[in-house]
Amino acid sequence: MQARPNWPLALYGLGRAYLQRGDLRNAEAAFAKATENAPNMVDAWFELGIARRNQGSTGPAVDALSKAVQLQPSHAEAWLYLGLSYEESGARAEAAAAFERSRDAAQSPEVRSQAEEGLARVRDAFAA
Numbered sequence: 001m002q003a004r005p006n007w008p009l010a011l012y013g014l015g016r017a018y019l020q021r022g023d024l025r026n027a028e029a030a031f032a033k034a035t036e037n038a039p040n041m042v043d044a045w046f047e048l049g050i051a052r053r054n055q056g057s058t059g060p061a062v063d064a065l066s067k068a069v070q071l072q073p074s075h076a077e078a079w080l081y082l083g084l085s086y087e088e089s090g091a092r093a094e095a096a097a098a099f100e101r102s103r104d105a106a107q108s109p110e111v112r113s114q115a116e117e118g119l120a121r122v123r124d125a126f127a128a
Contacts, residue, residue: 008038015047027051035064042072049081058089069101076105076115083118096122 015030031048034041049064065082069075083098099119106112 006033006037008034008041008044011037012041012044012047015044015051019047019051024051024055028055031064035067040071042068042075042078045071046075046078046081049078049085053081053085053088058085061085062089069098073101074105076102076107076111079105080111080115080118083115083122087118087122092122092125096126 011030011034015027015034018024018027018030028048028051031044031051034044035048038044045064045068049061049068052058052064053061062082062085065078065085068078069082072078079098079102083095083102086092086095086098096119099115099122102115103112103119106115
């Protein structure tokens with residue numbers, strides 16, 4: 001890491017290691033540095049959003065996850081976590097739209113199911 005301190009793949013790997021250890025603050029820092037050095041690195045934006053969301057930073061999580069889906073509109077998991085972040089912030093219309101995009105893009109039955117559950121929660125909240 002010292003030979004290439006700003007190498008995006010190394011920073012991404014470091015962020016994943018921190019995330020797996022539960023060190024969210026250092027994970028966020030590594031992913032943020034990776035996105036600075038490789039602004040089109042979708043996975044770094046996605047993981048940055050996850051690290052921020054898991055720290056309760058909903059607004060910054062929305063920003064990072066929005067960038068991930070902007071770069072890769074078919075990223076079903078990014079849409080799912082964007083929906084969850086919007087839901088947590090009370091932005092129900094945006095959450096519903098993100099959950100729909102996740103459901104429609106999902107290859108995995110698990111992601112599709114989670115998106116449908118999120119969509120149902122948001123719709124129930126609208127009806128209440």
